[in-house]
Amino acid sequence: MENTYLIKTKDLVKTYRMGGGYLIALNQVNLEFKEGEFAGLVGPSGSGKTTFLNIVGSLDSPSEGSAVVMGREVESLSHKEAAELRNRYIGFIFQTFNLLPVYTVFENVEFPLLLLGLNAAERKKKVMNALEWVQLADRAKSRPAQLSGGECQRVAIARAVVKVPSIILADEPTANLDAENSHNILRTMERLNQELRTTFVFATHDEKVIRYLRRKITLVDGKVAKDEIIEQQDIKGDNR
Amino acid sequence: MIKFLFKGLVRDRSRSLFPVLTVMFGVMLTVWLYSWIKGAENMFIESSAKFSTGHVKIMSRAYAEDASQIPNDLALIGIEELLKNLKKDFQELIWAPRIRFAGLLDIPDEYGETMAQGPVAGLAVDLFSPGSPEKEIINLEKSIIRGRLPEKPGEILISDEFAQKLNLEPGETATLISSTMYGSMAVKNFTVAGTVRFGITAMDSGTIVADISDIQSALDMEDASGEILGFFKDFVYRNKKADEINAAFNLRYSDEEDEFSPVMDTLYNQNGLADILAMTGVFSGVIVGIFVVAMSIVLWNAGLMGNIRRYGEIGVRLAMGEDKGHIYRSIIAESLMIGCIGSFLGTTLGLAISYYLQVKGINIGSLMKDASFMFTEVMRAKVTPVSFVIGFFPGILATLLGASISGIGIYKRKTSQLIRELEA
Ligand SMILES: Nc1ncnc2c1ncn2[C@@H]1O[C@H](COP(=O)(O)OP(=O)(O)OP(=O)(O)O)[C@@H](O)[C@H]1O
Numbered sequence A: 001m002e003n004t005y006l007i008k009t010k011d012l013v014k015t016y017r018m019g020g021g022y023l024i025a026l027n028q029v030n031l032e033f034k035e036g037e038f039a040g041l042v043g044p045s046g047s048g049k050t051t052f053l054n055i056v057g058s059l060d061s062p063s064e065g066s067a068v069v070m071g072r073e074v075e076s077l078s079h080k081e082a083a084e085l086r087n088r089y090i091g092f093i094f095q096t097f098n099l100l101p102v103y104t105v106f107e108n109v110e111f112p113l114l115l116l117g118l119n120a121a122e123r124k125k126k127v128m129n130a131l132e133w134v135q136l137a138d139r140a141k142s143r144p145a146q147l148s149g150g151e152c153q154r155v156a157i158a159r160a161v162v163k164v165p166s167i168i169l170a171d172e173p174t175a176n177l178d179a180e181n182s183h184n185i186l187r188t189m190e191r192l193n194q195e196l197r198t199t200f201v202f203a204t205h206d207e208k209v210i211r212y213l214r215r216k217i218t219l220v221d222g223k224v225a226k227d228e229i230i231e232q233q234d235i236k237g238d239n240r
Numbered sequence B: 001m002i003k004f005l006f007k008g009l010v011r012d013r014s015r016s017l018f019p020v021l022t023v024m025f026g027v028m029l030t031v032w033l034y035s036w037i038k039g040a041e042n043m044f045i046e047s048s049a050k051f052s053t054g055h056v057k058i059m060s061r062a063y064a065e066d067a068s069q070i071p072n073d074l075a076l077i078g079i080e081e082l083l084k085n086l087k088k089d090f091q092e093l094i095w096a097p098r099i100r101f102a103g104l105l106d107i108p109d110e111y112g113e114t115m116a117q118g119p120v121a122g123l124a125v126d127l128f129s130p131g132s133p134e135k136e137i138i139n140l141e142k143s144i145i146r147g148r149l150p151e152k153p154g155e156i157l158i159s160d161e162f163a164q165k166l167n168l169e170p171g172e173t174a175t176l177i178s179s180t181m182y183g184s185m186a187v188k189n190f191t192v193a194g195t196v197r198f199g200i201t202a203m204d205s206g207t208i209v210a211d212i213s214d215i216q217s218a219l220d221m222e223d224a225s226g227e228i229l230g231f232f233k234d235f236v237y238r239n240k241k242a243d244e245i246n247a248a249f250n251l252r253y254s255d256e257e258d259e260f261s262p263v264m265d266t267l268y269n270q271n272g273l274a275d276i277l278a279m280t281g282v283f284s285g286v287i288v289g290i291f292v293v294a295m296s297i298v299l300w301n302a303g304l305m306g307n308i309r310r311y312g313e314i315g316v317r318l319a320m321g322e323d324k325g326h327i328y329r330s331i332i333a334e335s336l337m338i339g340c341i342g343s344f345l346g347t348t349l350g351l352a353i354s355y356y357l358q359v360k361g362i363n364i365g366s367l368m369k370d371a372s373f374m375f376t377e378v379m380r381a382k383v384t385p386v387s388f389v390i391g392f393f394p395g396i397l398a399t400l401l402g403a404s405i406s407g408i409g410i411y412k413r414k415t416s417q418l419i420r421e422l423e424a
């Protein structure tokens, strides 16, 4: 059934004007993601991973082809509609955590809910819930500057999941973290994926991340070179 | 959301402090300058009214033609009758006949020989009639430096500076030498009751103040006076009302064919006062305009720098599903908060300074030494209702303008570009 795909791209092309010619960042990409996937785009630097996530996240528009996300054609959305799509269905996690420094942990996580127009009581409940998910409920009043990198990224995860989005797009989420924190975060995301059925799409070249993936899509020069399902044999053993 | 933005402003000093200070400073200066101009204007009007123009002034047509020459041979005649009618017809005003005159003041020694002499400008007002408002109008009591107020006919006041120059003490005799209404020589002896200083340069150099009856008899001006001044009872000038009275009076009493018939003129129409007031109006407009433009430019640039610094934040907010319009509006909302706070502080400070200067004043007498027009030496600010808003709204307008222009950059920049900057 077509409709079960949360994300479906068809002949997706993204080109950038470079001097006189064009740089092809994405070249005829056809990919589909179903609910509950824990998938990752891997591939060398410049292969188009970030570009793909940005288009799927309706932050950028394709040059050719189409990307349908949550039943909407990204390329035909207005600014406002694109924002609406992001607000309702998509959570972002960045390599640099991008927390707002003047706001507390609580307020950072609360922000997407403000945009959704929830009342204070609802917001508080959801924020504390999300912070508990990432085990930072006791740091709600801290400022980002008072947190470690790992903690910051956990706040960013809480911010992405607080509105219970259908899709979380994570661009190099572990690049600024050490091994232990990386695992910590990946386990959190895995738990979210399993308990809330949130679909995760990563862009990464981090081996640690790759070992958690259940689907690994390799991009080379903007083309899908390989798309493989990985059997997770040692989820319980956890010696990744 | 508003609360959220406000928290951000309060916590991020670099986002709020500089703009608030800019607005505050600009608004403060605007308020202060405006009050200062108003003060000058007010003082100018008031001293003009008191000493020269009244709120309205009646002269004979011929006298009015040449009023600066004080042509007493063309003075109004039959003023008792005229005053009676004025009191009846225009009850909202109080009326004060005056004679200005020029002459020589001669100080004799004990043998009657001239000891000192000087040219003098005189002002004759009604000092002795019961109920005469003149003492209050020209503030005589407070202006006495030495001696006392005249108490009986034949006594005069003389400006203190002039008295010192002539070596004249209260109680001594001075002789006025002038000419009568009909052109013959007039000589009259007066006793100096006291010396005065009005704090108005033009009135303090060589002036005597005498009772009008004395001068009428000295200058052969029985039942005549050069001018009749009218004042609103609360001493507040109302131009529209004055115009109405003016028109009514001239219609009833004035006759274009008869150059000795009385004619009225309002405060604003005399001495080019209307022009001066129009000028100060334009002047305050220009000042406010300059501040709005200057503040806008500063705030626009501050906004630009702020927005560049905040590209990261803007990128994240976009990613979380805020649309550009909403971000733009939130930047405008922030600027509105800054504008309100800055304008409030600036207005408060500006008013405080203005009030201080309204009460204390600054002495500019030395700058005005040679001024021949009616200007007080102590310049004061005047806080008017407009002072409360003259800076406030321009302050908000400037912040809004600055933020709107600098915020346009957010629209120009592509979403993907803003996001890409997050990765740096
Ligand atoms: N705004 C842009 N203008 C021009 N070229 C761009 C732009 N954005 C991306 N590119 C180019 O598109 C290609 C794909 O970039 P992209 O960021 O998607 O790669 P990536 O796979 O995420 O790489 P990395 O692993 O280094 O993050 C690169 O060659 C990049 O230089």
Ligand SMILES: [Mg+2]
Binding pocket: A049, A050, A051, A171, A203
């Ligand atoms: Mg990338």
